[in-house]
Amino acid sequence: MTRAALALCLLAAGCAQAPGAVPALSGTTLESGGARAGALAAPSETDADGGFLDAPAPAASAGPGAESDAERGGLLGFFARRAASAKAAESAPGEASPDGTAATASEQSGGGLAALFGGGGKGPAPDAPDFRQVGPGTTLPFGEMARLCGVPEHALGTRIATYPENRRNGYALYDTAPGGSGARTLFLTGFPDGCARQLTGALAMFGSAEMHEELRYGPAGKTLPRSTTDAAYEKVKAGVCKVASGKPCGRALSRLEKDTAFVTVYPAFGSRNWLDILLHDGAVVAVDRH
DSSP states (O other), rough: OOHHHHHHHHHHHHOOOGGGGGGGGGGOOOOOOOOHHSSSGGGGSSSSSSSTTTTTTOOOOOGGGGSOOGGGHHHHHHHHHHHHHHHHHSSOOOOBBSSBOOOOOHHHHHHEEEESSSOOHHHHHTTTTOOOEOOTTTTOOOOOOOOEOOOOGGGGGGEEESSTTOOOTTTEEEESSOOOOOOOEEEOOOOOOOEEEEEEESSEEEEEEHHHHHHSSSSSGGGGOHHHHHHHHHHHHHHOOOOOSSOOOOOOOOOOOTTTEEEEEESSSTTTTEEEEEETTTEEEEEEEO
């Protein structure tokens, strides 16, 4: 009994130490993050049926960084919106082109590489000799010309001649029945509107400006009547070569011949009738029937 009383006295004396032996909170330096770490409950402090760890996490609020690139302003937003628009345009089905393939947006509108190389350009004036337009399968009488649009060149027949020679971006002559002796449909290409010019004949050939001048300004030309194509050539030559009417083009002839050509068409082999066509700068300038 005496020993038990003595133990209780010693315990009471230990609890009664001076307050200065315990450091005050205000005088204690806490490590950064210590308060937050100490506030988390240990796994043993939660019950198995729920508690802190099993509670649903609060939904993260959408901050400025959470908005999509397309919604942002400035240059980044601009490019993001352009990219989204381009992707939508690529996924949209295009209209079918004449050869059965889907046409791109540039081809449908007549711009880009199509307008540059012959497609969607300006067509002839209403008073031009090639203003009339026909559909596929139309047969024209000899001496008439019309436009056929929307048909790819590979469907026009066999290419039998080009002007200038060996150049794909100039004029071309197509024959629907090469090797035949009778009159058939012929086509000329190389015009900015992308349409072929349809003709009828048994024989057709290109002629150069130099050949025309040799014939017109030579001795034989003095007895030849002046035609519509002759008069039209004088105007074209004056604009390019800067020479007077009746005079050869001279040193500028090579420049004139880059986009100026004659086409002669015969209705039959050995015929004394023919058709003369003057082409310049992608246009049918004049047509004469002899």
